[in-house]
Amino acid sequence: MSSLTSAQRNAVNQFAAATGASTRSATTYLRNNAWNVERAVDEYYDSGATATPKKESKAVLELFETYKDPEDPSTIGIDGTINYIQDLGVALEDPVVLALACKLEAPTMGQFTKQGFIKGWQSMNADTIPKMKKAVESLSTDLANDPAFFKQVYKFTFGFVRPHGQRILPLDTAVEYWKLLLEDKFPSQDLFCKWITFVTEEHKKAVPKDTWNMLLDFVVNVLGSDNGLDSYDAEGAWPSIFDEFVAYLRR
Template identity: 40%
Template structure:
């Protein structure tokens, strides 16, 4: 958008500037549709890049399939579900970044990778997006196994003191799928846990407005730590 505005004003408002801008936008759309079509395979649904094409595409722009940057790109392009890209989101997402060629998309990846680690607003947006992205279309909640794998990926550099306890609690005590409210609240809980130097999470208020699963987890941790004088009711 800023590029088009600059082009318009630098042209001294000549009548040809808006047409040139429209032509540039149309060309960008055509280029992005061409890239999309390159990775769309014969067996894929209309206007969807399926799993095989998505894997090839991510590898071609330099993103490892097991790194969290996959989720950053998925959020940017409004991917409908894991292993798929939709045409509209693909075109609109990259057009908004001014990345209408594979070379420009590849060159953008380091900034996207860095933003996940260094821009809290980006991290939160990607984290909240991941819940719906990770679910299959017919699932009302996220299977526990999937939730654990995505939490490991998203919180690899966070929640270090409690991640093992969290997974142990989920797999041995909770044993159920994860609701969206739980997923969303985990963003705030991880921030609290990372700021709390105590192994028993002393700053957590059991009577606060947290989901019951987190109350149960904190009680689990406190019991495991053998903390005396803590409320485990």
């Protein structure tokens, strides 16, 4: 897969994880469907193919057993998660932890499920700590250089850090993760600081999912565009918070 882009490699891994197909087969179906994973998987099954279950990797399973929660053997709990992340040589506050949680389908902070752990590492072809460390390095590179992967992780983060049973994200939590993920995505440090000042001192409201998701689009497609704020369409499908922020910037 060396000739593929990082986005294409991610698509191949997703296809293979969903179908159990070989890398060669996954690449063929994806190329025939413009690298759209959903359409490629549909064509795969429409052709009469059946999913090939992957045998659980003994090494991955043994690693899971090492870190599992003694009170809930189907998960790795908070203590095991901290130990595991540290054994991977990653700081807990590193954004790549969010990328890893996304790839391993972690349901919430401080927890990995057995199914997600095994499935995720199989999709990345890593079954030992050294291989996992290399995979994490690759995730970090993709997070920095692949906008589609970054967007996937960014959207995943909302549900991952949202308090259980709540539909919205507390403002202080949103600010914490915006600082972690979006600070260097804004065109300037000044604009980022103005956003944080605006939401904490003027807007002062918890953050719903559509605001969280669309902030990235606003930063990239409006603030980061050649025309900046002049490209903002107040009649577009933006949440009202962005109308208010644009007005705040134009004072």
